[in-house]
Amino acid sequence: MGFLVMIREVSMAKAIRVVLLCVSVLWVVPKECACRSNFSRNSSSSSSSSLRPLRQRPSSVNVGALFTYDSFIGRAAKPAVKAAMDDVNADQSVLKGIKLNIIFQDSNCSGFIGTMGALQLMENKVVAAIGPQSSGIAHMISYVANELHVPLLSFGATDPTLSSLQFPYFLRTTQNDYFQMHAIADFLSYSGWRQVIAIFVDDECGRNGISVLGDVLAKKRSRISYKAAITPGADSSSIRDLLVSVNLMESRVFVVHVNPDSGLNVFSVAKSLGMMASGYVWIATDWLPTAMDSMEHVDSDTMDLLQGVVAFRHYTIESSVKRQFMARWKNLRPNDGFNSYAMYAYDSVWLVARALDVFFRENNNITFSNDPNLHKTNGSTIQLSALSVFNEGEKFMKIILGMNHTGVTGPIQFDSDRNRVNPAYEVLNLEGTAPRTVGYWSNHSGLSVVHPETLYSRPPNTSTANQRLKGIIYPGEVTKPPRGWVFPNNGKPLRIGVPNRVSYTDYVSKDKNPPGVRGYCIDVFEAAIELLPYPVPRTYILYGDGKRNPSYDNLVNEVVADNFDVAVGDITIVTNRTRYVDFTQPFIESGLVVVAPVKEAKSSPWSFLKPFTIEMWAVTGGFFLFVGAMVWILEHRFNQEFRGPPRRQLITIFWFSFSTMFFSHSKYAIIRVTW
Numbered sequence: 001m002g003f004l005v006m007i008r009e010v011s012m013a014k015a016i017r018v019v020l021l022c023v024s025v026l027w028v029v030p031k032e033c034a035c036r037s038n039f040s041r042n043s044s045s046s047s048s049s050s051l052r053p054l055r056q057r058p059s060s061v062n063v064g065a066l067f068t069y070d071s072f073i074g075r076a077a078k079p080a081v082k083a084a085m086d087d088v089n090a091d092q093s094v095l096k097g098i099k100l101n102i103i104f105q106d107s108n109c110s111g112f113i114g115t116m117g118a119l120q121l122m123e124n125k126v127v128a129a130i131g132p133q134s135s136g137i138a139h140m141i142s143y144v145a146n147e148l149h150v151p152l153l154s155f156g157a158t159d160p161t162l163s164s165l166q167f168p169y170f171l172r173t174t175q176n177d178y179f180q181m182h183a184i185a186d187f188l189s190y191s192g193w194r195q196v197i198a199i200f201v202d203d204e205c206g207r208n209g210i211s212v213l214g215d216v217l218a219k220k221r222s223r224i225s226y227k228a229a230i231t232p233g234a235d236s237s238s239i240r241d242l243l244v245s246v247n248l249m250e251s252r253v254f255v256v257h258v259n260p261d262s263g264l265n266v267f268s269v270a271k272s273l274g275m276m277a278s279g280y281v282w283i284a285t286d287w288l289p290t291a292m293d294s295m296e297h298v299d300s301d302t303m304d305l306l307q308g309v310v311a312f313r314h315y316t317i318e319s320s321v322k323r324q325f326m327a328r329w330k331n332l333r334p335n336d337g338f339n340s341y342a343m344y345a346y347d348s349v350w351l352v353a354r355a356l357d358v359f360f361r362e363n364n365n366i367t368f369s370n371d372p373n374l375h376k377t378n379g380s381t382i383q384l385s386a387l388s389v390f391n392e393g394e395k396f397m398k399i400i401l402g403m404n405h406t407g408v409t410g411p412i413q414f415d416s417d418r419n420r421v422n423p424a425y426e427v428l429n430l431e432g433t434a435p436r437t438v439g440y441w442s443n444h445s446g447l448s449v450v451h452p453e454t455l456y457s458r459p460p461n462t463s464t465a466n467q468r469l470k471g472i473i474y475p476g477e478v479t480k481p482p483r484g485w486v487f488p489n490n491g492k493p494l495r496i497g498v499p500n501r502v503s504y505t506d507y508v509s510k511d512k513n514p515p516g517v518r519g520y521c522i523d524v525f526e527a528a529i530e531l532l533p534y535p536v537p538r539t540y541i542l543y544g545d546g547k548r549n550p551s552y553d554n555l556v557n558e559v560v561a562d563n564f565d566v567a568v569g570d571i572t573i574v575t576n577r578t579r580y581v582d583f584t585q586p587f588i589e590s591g592l593v594v595v596a597p598v599k600e601a602k603s604s605p606w607s608f609l610k611p612f613t614i615e616m617w618a619v620t621g622g623f624f625l626f627v628g629a630m631v632w633i634l635e636h637r638f639n640q641e642f643r644g645p646p647r648r649q650l651i652t653i654f655w656f657s658f659s660t661m662f663f664s665h666s667k668y669a670i671i672r673v674t675w
Contacts, residue, residue, distance in 0.1 A: 057360055060099040063352055064121035064129035066141070068109045072260045072294040073133045073156050076342035078104070079332040081130065084349030094357050102349070107132050115140050122148055123386045125368050127396060128352045130345065135159030135205035142167035147371065149393025151400055153352065155344035158286075161208045164418045169397055171418055173351060174344040175314055177205070179423040180285055181213040183312055183441040184255060185220060187427065190447055190467050193253045193281070193484040195225040197246050199266060200257040202229040209257050209285070221582070225251045230258060230266075239269045247273065250488045253281040260291040267305045278476025281484060282309045286340075289313035289428060292435065293339040306430040308475030314340040315424040315440060317410040317453050325408045340409070347407035355400040359392075362399075367391045410453075424452040431473040439469040493537035497555055497564035498522070499571075500544035506595050507570040515540050520595055524587050525568045540568075556581055628657035 065081050068074040085102045088094055103124050107114035114137035121129055122144065129145065132138050133156030142162070145152040152170045154162075160178040162170055188196060198213065200206035206229070214224045228246050230239060243266075246254070256266055263284070270276055288311040292298050316322060325346065329338045368388035390396070404413045413421045424442040428435040442452035446462040447469055473479055498517045501509055508519035517540045529536050543558065544550030552571055558564050560580045573583045588595075609617065632653050636642035642652055 057098055058366060059097075060101050061095075061356060061366065062124050062126045063100060063102050063349075064105065064118075064124070064126040064131075065102050066105045066107055066114065066117050066121060066129060066131035066137075067133045067156065069106045071109065071133070072291055072339065073341045076294060076339050077131075077133065077155065077345040080342040080346040081349055083328070083332055084346045084353075088349065088353040094353050095360070098356070098360070100349075100353055100356075102130075107134065107137055109134065111137050111140050115144070118144050119387065122150065122388075125388060125390075126150060127356070127366060127390060127393075128153060128400075130155065130348045130352065132157060133341070135162065135208075136203050138162055138170065139204055142170045145169040147373070147389075148387060149390045149397075151352075151393065151397045153348045153400070155348045156341050157205070159205045159208050160212050161204070169393065171397075171400060171414070173348045173412075173420070174341065175423050175425075176419045177209040177285075178212055178419075179443055180312055180425060181209060182216055182443065183425045183427075183447075184213060184283060184285070185216040185222075186441060186446050186462075186467065187283070187310070187469075188217070188222060188253070189220050189464075190469065191281075191481045191484075193481075194222045195251045195485065196222075196253040196255050196283075197226045197228060197249065197251045198224050198255050198257065199228045199230065199242070199246070201232055201259055201262075203232055206230075206257055210255075213255065213257075225249065232259075233262070236265055236269055239265055240273070243269055243273055243275060247275055248488055250485050252279055252482065252486060253283070253484045255283045255285075256288075257285045258287060260287040260294070263287050263291060264302065264305070267309070271305050276305070276307065276475045278474070278478045279482050279486070280308075280475050281482055282475065284309055284311040286311075286313055286425070289426075289435070290339045290341065298434075300433070303430070303433055308473055308477070309430045310438075310472060311428045311430060311435070312441070313426045313428055314344075314409075315426045315442075315452065316340060316343060316408070317451075319406075319408075319410070321406070322408050343408040347409050347412060350407055351400065351403060351412060354405060355396065355403055358399050358403075359396055364392055364395065422452070422456065427469060429472045437470075438472055487534070487537070493539045495563075495565045496525075496538055496540050497543045497558055497567040498540050499550050499552065499555060499567075499569040500542040500546045501549050501569075502546065503549060504570070504595075506597065508568070510542055510546065517542065521569050528584075543567075553577070624657035625653075628653035631656060 065078075067077055069078060081102060081104075085100055088100045103121055103126065105117035105121055107117055111134075114132055114134070118129065118141035128151045129141075130153050132141065132154060135157040138152070138154050138157035138159070139162065142152060144150075146167060146169055150169060152167075153173050154170065155173050157172060158174060158177040158180070160176055160181075162172065164170065196217070198210045200210045210224070210227060214227075217223055226246060226249055228242050230242060256263065258266060267276070267282070270282075276282070288306070288309070290313075292302075293313075295302075322343070325343065326338060329342070369391055370385065371387065371389045374384040374387055401414050401418065404411075406412065411421065415421055422442065422444065424440060426437055427439040427441060427447070429438045430436075439447055439449050440452050441447050442455070443462075444452065444460050445455045445458075445466065447467040448455065449468045449470055471479060472481075474482055498508055501507065506520060508517060508521045510516070511518040515538075522540075529538070541564065543555050543564075552569075555564075555567050555569075555571070556577050557580075559567050567581075570588070571577075571583075573586060577583075612620070632642050632649065636649065642649060
């Protein structure tokens with residue numbers, strides 16, 4: 001490090017001698033002392049790079065910035081980027097003697113204009129581009145970045161499908177919506193809601209984010225019952241038609257994933273339709289906190305629209321650096337509010353600056369070359385030849401991915417999928433005059449009421465029992481989580497699949513009378529329906545041909561395929577079936593159990609004779625008489641009890657036989673045998 005600084009201060013004549021001296025010294029100096037860096041990154045040893053010929057550092061480096069100026073995010077990002085550029089150029093510990101020059105372009109919220117702006121930036125031989133904020137524009141200009149090998153660092157494009165495999169030069173410096181959708185899914189599961197309606201703007205960010213939400217909910221055995229797409233830039237009339245249609249459906253849980261510049265129109269129309277009353281649940285992604293934070297003052301009318309809404313906001317760790325930056329914001333942009341994207345834009349500039357510092361410390365040089373593919377314009381007047389390929393772009397991208405330092409938003413480090421490590425969100429409840437924090441979400445611990453950074457030292461725990469949130473006030477000032485669904489006004493009755501059995505018909509079978517089925521299982525189900533405080537329209541549908549018992553596995557699969565809403569019958573609960581459907585609590589114990597009809601029995605004084613049949617009683621009586629006769633034959637010659645008139649001897653025989661049924665005799669007759 002000291003050798004490189006020395007060379008810049010000597011003449012070229014002395015430089016050669018100094019280089020030779022450096023090379024000779026490197027043979028005896030320990031490897032650890034050569035070209036140390038203050039920032040951790042994945043690279044090869046710095047000592048090997050010191051053996052390369054030293055290059056002259058440029059006086060300035062161009063970096064592009066592309067986003068929509070006139071937007072909530074753009075109005076916060078522009079002063080933040082300018083402030084970061086000034087701070088980098090004023091810091092003598094970074095890019096010593098090299099000026100960081102940022103060239104701005106306005107994408108004007110247009111994919112075409114954004115692409116043209118990106119091409120204009122590339123003409124200035126930029127080594128990196130910061131932006132855009134729009135995921136749709138990011139998809140388009142990522143192809144430009146791929147062709148010209150220029151790293152593209154976006155502080156606002158949260159679309160999960162912006163993959164590093166398809167776009168190797170794209171890097172998201174903010175949080176990925178993939179994690180935000182996991183946070184929403186965990187909140188839905190925590191609240192016990194199984195079906196939601198997704199309202200989203202019909203662009204790349206909206207569609208792909210909701211698609212991820214659907215996948216996550218499917219793993220939790222929940223689903224998006226309807227996807228309501230809003231055309232970008234839709235007016236209030238179109239939004240009203242959309243909300244009227246979804247209000248006729250069953251679910252009352254709505255997830256709103258739109259743009260911050262026009263998203264408040266959704267709640268304004270919902271308020272006019274009476275959809276912000278009790279029984280409704282509204283969940284907004286990070287666009288709502290961004291819009292509210294960007295307003296200098298949130299008036300009472302706006303807060304009245306949002307009472308009871310639950311929103312998710314990017315969580316950034318509280319630090320002295322963050323507090324200092326927020327204190328400076330009043331001087332940077334006194335008329336506009338502060339949002340998290342300003343901090344992500346600020347950190348993006350510093351990330352490029354620190355990566356450039358490492359890039360030059362490793363004795364790399366910035367060079368550009370012509371792209372032969374861009375010269376084949378077939379006589380077109382478009383001057384694509386003005387675009388050059390950044391030769392060291394791949395190496396510079398690797399340096400950026402290996403950076404590990406702390407910024408305004410917290411630790412800046414990327415995982416193997418090029419996402420920011422330790423993603424976290426703040427769960428807000430909008431009630432009263434300001435949002436209220438009710439908890440946090442992180443992929444380390446799920447939902448919790450403590451700051452995520454305090455849990456990183458503990459083992460990960462996202463179990464259901466570990467999920468915690470503070471009390472939430474829902475629309476209509478309801479403190480208990482709403483049921484989340486109603487019977488739709490235009491809905492169909494509940495479709496109940498019933499096995500059409502030919503054996504053991506006492507469980508369930510076809511019936512000629514309404515409702516068309518009967519049996520023990522039907523009686524239990526009907527009794528449960530009667531306990532509900534609301535009517536349940538239902539239709540029983542027989543499953544099977546009635547000639548043989550149907551397959552119960554196939555019946556369960558029909559429920560999974562949504563051909564039946566419910567299946568009622570003697571369905572055994574087995575592990576394989578529980579993976580796809582939910583069972584009620586078992587109302588028949590397992591084992592050898594047979595259900596048989598019970599006949600009403602009449603009371604009778606002769607009921608004591610029912611345990612045995614007449615034949616059995618006759619045989620029993622015959623044995624008693626036989627025993628009495630044998631005892632009389634053996635005893636009457638010697639035992640005085642068995643002597644006397646014939647009438648007395650007959651009574652004795654009958655009495656002795658009858659008494660053996662109820663008494664245990666203590667004395668036994670002595671039988672004498674004469675040989």
